Amino acid sequence: MEIDRAIRESADRRLQTKYRNAVYVIQRAFALYPFKEVAFSFNGGKDSTVLLHLLRAGYYLHQDNTESCKGDELSCIQNCPIRTIYFESPCAFPEIDSFTFDTASMYGLQLERIQSDFKSGLEELMKEKPTKAIFIGTRIGDPNAIGQEQFSPSSTGWPPFMRVNPILDWSYRDVWSFILTCKVKYCSLYDQGYTSIGSIYDTVPNALLSMSDSSGPKGSFKPAYMLLDGRLERAGRTKRSASKTDKKTDCVATLDNGGVSVDAGTCTASIIVIGDEILFGTAEEKLGSALCKKLHGIGWQVSHISVVPNEIDSVAEEVELRKSTTDMVFIFGALGPLPSDVSLAGVAKAFGVRLAPDEEFEEYLRKFIGNDYTGDRNEMALLPEGITELLHHETLPVPLIKCKNVIVMAATNGDELETQWSCLLDLPETPISVKAPFFSLHLTTLLSDVETAKVLSKLSIEFPDIHKVCHRNSRNGSLMISFIAKDKGRLDAATERFFNSFPEGSFSKVV
Numbered sequence: 172m173e174i175d176r177a178i179r180e181s182a183d184r185r186l187q188t189k190y191r192n193a194v195y196v197i198q199r200a201f202a203l204y205p206f207k208e209v210a211f212s213f214n215g216g217k218d219s220t221v222l223l224h225l226l227r228a229g230y231y232l233h234q235d236n237t238e239s240c241k242g243d244e245l246s247c248i249q250n251c252p253i254r255t256i257y258f259e260s261p262c263a264f265p266e267i268d269s270f271t272f273d274t275a276s277m278y279g280l281q282l283e284r285i286q287s288d289f290k291s292g293l294e295e296l297m298k299e300k301p302t303k304a305i306f307i308g309t310r311i312g313d314p315n316a317i318g319q320e321q322f323s324p325s326s327t328g329w330p331p332f333m334r335v336n337p338i339l340d341w342s343y344r345d346v347w348s349f350i351l352t353c354k355v356k357y358c359s360l361y362d363q364g365y366t367s368i369g370s371i372y373d374t375v376p377n378a379l380l381s382m383s384d385s386s387g388p389k390g391s392f393k394p395a396y397m398l399l400d401g402r403l404e405r406a407g408r409t410k411r412s413a414s415k416t417d418k419k420t421d422c423v424a425t426l427d428n429g430g431v432s433v434d435a436g437t438c439t440a441s442i443i444v445i446g447d448e449i450l451f452g453t454a455e456e457k458l459g460s461a462l463c464k465k466l467h468g469i470g471w472q473v474s475h476i477s478v479v480p481n482e483i484d485s486v487a488e489e490v491e492l493r494k495s496t497t498d499m500v501f502i503f504g505a506l507g508p509l510p511s512d513v514s515l516a517g518v519a520k521a522f523g524v525r526l527a528p529d530e531e532f533e534e535y536l537r538k539f540i541g542n543d544y545t546g547d548r549n550e551m552a553l554l555p556e557g558i559t560e561l562l563h564h565e566t567l568p569v570p571l572i573k574c575k576n577v578i579v580m581a582a583t584n585g586d587e588l589e590t591q592w593s594c595l596l597d598l599p600e601t602p603i604s605v606k607a608p609f610f611s612l613h614l615t616t617l618l619s620d621v622e623t624a625k626v627l628s629k630l631s632i633e634f635p636d637i638h639k640v641c642h643r644n645s646r647n648g649s650l651m652i653s654f655i656a657k658d659k660g661r662l663d664a665a666t667e668r669f670f671n672s673f674p675e676g677s678f679s680k681v682v
């Protein structure tokens with residue numbers, strides 16, 4: 172069978188492994204479900220094109236080989252008459268439509284064209300023809316891949332079937348290595364700079380493949396397989412706005428402040444420090460406090476700093492709690508190859524996903540660590556599956572890791588934090604938006620706690636929006652009081668009311 176032969180004859184060990192694993196998943200599915208109750212979701216895209224040929228290989232290997240291919244060329248090519256569903260749309264590219272139809276007819280696929288949306292289309296399909304499993308070309312990194320495994324039951328609210336994702340762990344590069352190694356046809360749009368294809372309204376060629384600057388005529392693009400950084404595969408897809416349930420929408424409205432974009436509201440952060448060394452008293456916690464200062468400096472409010480032991484469950488519990496109550500969670504510590512380095516496992520557990528090898532991160536580590544970095548199963552390259560974004564800045568040897576609204580900081584001291592923080596803010600698409608600043612007034616007084624307490628309590632009722640922070644450095648020394656707020660007018664009104672409640676000269680301002 173030509174696909175199996177092409178892969179076996181190639182010298183690409185990585186591709187051979189990916190191929191073997193995907194074909195194994197396909198063979199398992201063919202063994203588990205009756206062939207008539209299995210469908211292939213095919214849309215002419217590159218991922219489903221790869222899947223088509225894997226299915227042909229998997230079906231060929233699953234069957235008695237002599238049965239399925241008797242030397243007749245046509246029967247060998249059309250060896251997998253699998254039910255194939257295509258959800259048609261008036262917004263699809265004509266090139267996608269024609270490639271889908273031509274390919275289905277060339278390989279003898281039993282095409283079922285569906286005119287409604289995915290969910291209602293599948294509901295209808297299930298009524299007409301029992302369907303137990305559907306092969307889908309979803310890959311890690313696709314927005315809908317989060318939490319999926321190679322076999323994942325359809326979601327609640329969807330008709331019941333098994334989603335079979337044989338190429339879930341394939342990278343962008345794996346997809347193109349397969350297509351080019353097997354020399355199979357693909358949709359012509361990929362030769363015009365499209366790297367991931369949605370509808371005609373939300374898809375343009377990937378600007379990273381543009382040749383207008385140097386190598387080619389204006390307005391032309393290199394083919395999709397020339398894209399070096401697979402993470403930018405969806406750069407030609409216009410972004411959807413954040414969902415209403417996404418807490419980050421609180422931070423969306425922006426004011427323009429002399430060229431620096433400043434968000435109007437406040438964002439909240441929590442900081443989790445993972446450190447047995449702190450809990451055992453052998454080291455002091457410094458990074459949390461330093462980051463707190465930095466966040467305050469850009470108008471963010473830190474609502475919680477915690478120190479947890481180096482245990483997966485403790486980290487997972489804390490992350491789970493904080494990720495849903497604050498806009499951003501920052502984690503320090505427990506990052507690396509040591510047994511105590513549990514931060515990423517804790518984050519994965521908190522989000523209910525597994526740790527999976529990340530090819531891009533692996534490459535950064537290999538460059539950074541060099542010869543000591545061995546094998547593609549190195550544990551340091553295992554990242555929470557489907558939720559990880561690498562935040563790369565040219566100053567950093569290895570990108571920072573962001574999983575949804577959790578950022579795992581690699582800093583182990585103040586200097587490193589300084590660098591990573593600057594890089595984080597300097598990213599073109601930084602997840603940390605600068606907010607309107609806090610205004611504050613800091614005072615000291617020799618008045619007793621009892622004398623000030625009553626006035627402060629009354630002030631809290633009238634000015635609940637003003638933070639009042641009181642502390643002392645010694646029991647007999649002066650009391651320090653800070654008033655902090657975003658609204659300068661309210662801050663002035665509150666402090667004036669406060670001053671008026673005491674004899675003149677009771678307070679000194681601290682600059």
Ligand SMILES: Cc1cc2nc3c(=O)[nH]c(=O)nc-3n(C[C@H](O)[C@H](O)[C@H](O)COP(=O)(O)O)c2cc1C
Pocket residue numbers: 212289305307314315324325326329334369
């Ligand atoms: C055959 C098939 C099965 C799907 N099953 C589910 C599902 O069980 N749960 C779900 O939330 N979405 C399901 N989807 C929708 C996909 O998650 C996703 O929204 C769709 O592929 C569109 O991707 P896009 O928004 O990136 O274009 C399914 C889609 C297809 C084609």
Ligand SMILES: Nc1ncnc2c1ncn2[C@@H]1O[C@H](COP(=O)(O)OP(=O)(O)OP(=O)(O)O)[C@@H](O)[C@H]1O
Pocket residue numbers: 212213214215216217218219220256257258259306307308309310313366367368369
């Ligand atoms: N209109 C559709 N009809 C049938 N299956 C679809 C459709 N849209 C998506 N799918 C399924 O979802 C998978 C993932 O879609 P996705 O758009 O990410 O990949 P692709 O279209 O194969 O490649 P690309 O990322 O280049 O667009 C497809 O491989 C296919 O299995």
Ligand SMILES: [Mg+2]
Pocket residue numbers: 214216367368369
């Ligand atoms: Mg697509």
